Amino acid sequence: MSVIQFIEGPLWYFTAIVFVLGVVWRLSSLLRFARRRDFTLAKASAASGAWVANLRHFVPRSIFLGPTRFNFYVGYLFHLGLLALLLFALPHMEFLRDHVLGFGWPALPDWAFIIVAEVAFGSLLLLYLRRLMDPVLRRLSDRDDHVVAVLTLIVMLTGCMALARSDVFLRGLHMLTAEAWLLYFPFSRLMHTFTFVFSRSYTGQVYGRRGEVL
Template identity: 50%
Template structure:
């Protein structure tokens, strides 16, 4: 078995299992925490507040939109670019069809992959620059935040370098980094990609019950 076959075969399945089991374990743990009984008199619907919060925080709002527009713009650039590359990049679609499912799927042209990847790169870099330059972000950031950012960056960079699939070593390096990323994901703040729905819902329900829009 070659190194490429190992990282795309046994190691990838182990990493995917760790990713799925770890993420599920985190979600179940959050759900089991529940929340304390709220004895205050409700002024509005907590459920409506939870639902409203899920969508409200996708756009600048409140009295300080100028403080969030940079973060939101960079965040959209990174997440939308990465979403397009992951789900519609031809190499990813082919890999998924060979290893996960065999359904027909639309793929982006080469130029679309490059554009989406560049947008994702720009967004990720802008987010990291904010993390190391904003006084508040500096204080609340730790090693986990930086490791997650740099590991994601290296996964994306190695993927672009291996796009032509002409050098086996580049493809193997990309897959090794992907496996590392999958294993690291459930035990890091990268889990916010899943848990943000719970935190937004909880906060929205808490304030919604009191008739406040956070």
């Protein structure tokens, strides 16, 4: 077995198992938290409040948009760009088709991949530089914030370098960094990918039951 076969075979499956089990463990831990029963009279639907909170808070209220405008726009550019790369970059789609799902879908052409990758990479770099330069954000940041940002930047950089998939070394390097990212994912703030739904739902259902809209 060659090195690239090991990276894309046994090491990938080990990484996938740790990722899935880690995410399930973190989410099940959230669900196991007991909450005292609310005996107050419900004025409205808690479930409706949870839905509204999840959808409404994709866009901040106008009163808060001014101070957070940079993070809002640049953050959306990064997250949407990263999502597009994960799902619609041709190498990713082919890997998911061949190693995970068994079926594929239309992928981005190379020129679109390069544009989206540059926008996503540049957006993340700007967000991280702001974290380093803003005195408040810098004080609030801990080691995990820096590891997540730097590791994600490295994964995206090696991904761009490996676009010419004929280079086995670069392909293997990108795969290794991506696997490191997935292994770190369940034990870091990257879990906000999933936990934001639980957080918004909990807050929304509490206030929704009271008849208040967040």
